[in-house]
Amino acid sequence: MEIAQFRYMADNLAYVLHGPSQALVVDGGAVEDIREYIAARGLTPVLVTNTHRHPDHTAGTRELVAALGCPYADPDDALAQGEILLNNEAVRAISTPGHTMDSLCFLAPGFAVTGDTLFNATVGNCFTGDVEAFFRSLKTIMAWPPETFIYSGHDYVDQSLAFAWHLEPDNPAITAYEAKYDPALVRSTLADEFSVNPYLRFNAPPMIRLLKDRNLPVETEFERFSSVMRLG
Numbered sequence: 001m002e003i004a005q006f007r008y009m010a011d012n013l014a015y016v017l018h019g020p021s022q023a024l025v026v027d028g029g030a031v032e033d034i035r036e037y038i039a040a041r042g043l044t045p046v047l048v049t050n051t052h053r054h055p056d057h058t059a060g061t062r063e064l065v066a067a068l069g070c071p072y073a074d075p076d077d078a079l080a081q082g083e084i085l086l087n088n089e090a091v092r093a094i095s096t097p098g099h100t101m102d103s104l105c106f107l108a109p110g111f112a113v114t115g116d117t118l119f120n121a122t123v124g125n126c127f128t129g130d131v132e133a134f135f136r137s138l139k140t141i142m143a144w145p146p147e148t149f150i151y152s153g154h155d156y157v158d159q160s161l162a163f164a165w166h167l168e169p170d171n172p173a174i175t176a177y178e179a180k181y182d183p184a185l186v187r188s189t190l191a192d193e194f195s196v197n198p199y200l201r202f203n204a205p206p207m208i209r210l211l212k213d214r215n216l217p218v219e220t221e222f223e224r225f226s227s228v229m230r231l232g
């Protein structure tokens, strides 16, 4: 299975996932680019869906669905479907509440579309206020294979690395991550995220030391995660 990334509205990222002939569009804001990509390859779009209902992610969806003449599934419908088959390979819709209650990730062989739940080098705002749900969602993601490529809903890499570096100036992985960053294809592996993303580093000894230095709770995993969330 392949994935193509399309930038729109400065830092939003849209995606086409596809096999040899069947395609799935997730957050279709780059309407014209997506239409061209699908037409140029002779792909059949089987579904358009969204990672969540925030307007910057649903932008263009109605137009794209009309132009492609294919079905639309809102995040609840996509979750109910569970799996979307593209040339007999499955893309799994996984509920990851926290940023919003309807937030989904789409997990495919080798990569995932993570919307505004997990970004490259940071996480989304916990707009629901349910930090425990957000923690469980991130734990779900953290259990995926470490080589999984993370394709997120926005390119916030520059400012996120600046914050990571502010917290951990002695972390050499941040420089390596920055060297690999390409605004033309924004992605990282889950292993990269474990090495730089402060919000996935609540079990990393340097992060635990930092939290202790600031007199923040570090007893349980959830306490450490909550403490990291309070650093921002």
Ligand SMILES: [Fe+2]
Binding pocket: 052, 054, 099, 116
């Ligand atoms: Fe959002």
